[in-house]
Amino acid sequence: MRLSTIVHNGSRTLITAEGPGAPWQLVPGHLRLEDAIAGAPIPEGGEPVPEGEAVPALPHRPGTIFGIGLNYRDTIAEMGWPRPDVPYLFTKLSSSAIGTGEPILLDPAVTRRVDWETELAVVIGSEARDIPEERALDAVFGYTVANDVSARDLQADDGQWVRGKGLDTFCPLGPVVVTADEIKDPQRLAVRTWVNGEKVQDGTTADMLFGVRSLIAYLSRFFTLRPGDVILTGTPSGCGDFMDPPRALRPGDVVESEVAGIGRLVNPVRARRHP
Template sequence: MKLATFAIQDRTSYGIVTGGQVADCGAALAAALPDLKAVIAAGAFDRVAAAAADAPKLPLDGVTLLPPIGNPDKIVCVGLNYADHQAEMGKFPADAYPVLFLRVPSSQVGHGSPLVCPKLSERFDYEGELAVIIGKPGRHIAEAEALSHVAGYSIYNDGSVRDFQQHTTQYTPGKNFKASGGFGPWMVTADEIPDPHALHLTTRLNGEVLQDADTSLMIHKIPKVIAYISQWAELLPGDVISSGTPGGVGASRKPPVWMRPGDVAEIEVTGIGTLSNPVVAED
């Protein structure tokens, strides 16, 4: 099941995507289940599926797709999680634990909305990633049980303002400029993706393929990442984990390839779809 969050006219809703349409399930369920985060927390996918039968069907090109989860308690990102990305960045952290940092919700936009190239830097880089959306809360989750805590998967462009990212050893500034990351186009429920490490990820900038890798190449697999995060934080329904980017980022190229106003960044993941965002200059 593909579940999208979207805006139409003066309201926000959610529903099931089929072909070029989205069923406006939120129109009937919003009083009890105001958003997809609430649906996930309630385990109410069956209620959404039932509502879809009679819900208005809206053309996808007539709505504005928003981040599938617009109000997560936390967005946890994994850094340097592919060997080729470590090599191109010249950074080789010990493999015992994943490198983690946080993003804030205001740093992300949905499919089709513009990524904003900041005034303060021209080093705005793309990072195509598989996003994991937590469904069941937990602390001290065992790796063997970790995937049972996943509600579904999506796509993330972990847009990085490289000079701010590298001002210190902390990544936070360069990862949290407003509207610097893309998230979407929708969430695919976990039952349709039994193995998140059997997917293929491709990043294109203006149609040129710049990243092309299998998710099987992650150093720290998703169960390990979930288990590790849950040691220090309670994972909650709607939390997002962006699982790391493969090699091919713009910073490593000679000359570097940065996202610039007028560009279009696309990230495609098999079984999910394509996240596409134009790039604009900051006002």
């Protein structure tokens, strides 16, 4: 099943489709995607989504967003960094999450080296602590697309990555959440990015150093994973800061992030307006 959230008649509304290409339906009642992730049954018999009367929105706001750095072999080679022995972990703030169509906001007084990172995002569906790797996928509700937008200058200045990864609008997610039963193997998905129509990333989750099972098991050793939490699993090569010459996002750009079998996020880039 595919699930998403739209703004319809002024309210956030859950919609579902039975599979790729199937029509979208409004879910009866006031069920939220957060409720469905936590195990609430989805009522049947919804009406079709009115064409042109719905605005895509952030599917849900995660409680915790876990990020994994240096998790693609081609990225490690591109950067020239040593291969990590364990997952390189950071977090992004919940307030950084936005949906497809919403703008990534840039403030030149804060950062001038803003980069893209398209990633497979794992949506946790059940509480998990110390889960073994062989059962790790049992904790997955589904998958979505993420853009781990990154302020490279803040990363370099701080050493740790809270500011560099957690600024407002720096975590686009969506446009849909695909339930785990539709993704038979999360390690066989193409990951691509376009900036202003130019393809800049073209990788595959098969290139991950630590796969989805391994990441869930590793994180659950230290933290309780809860329904709705999201794990960003790393990005393939092709980020702007490592190009020759380096590239950074600018107001007026459009970033498209795609994971095969899930969908494509589209986010314009705009200057942040100060009050």
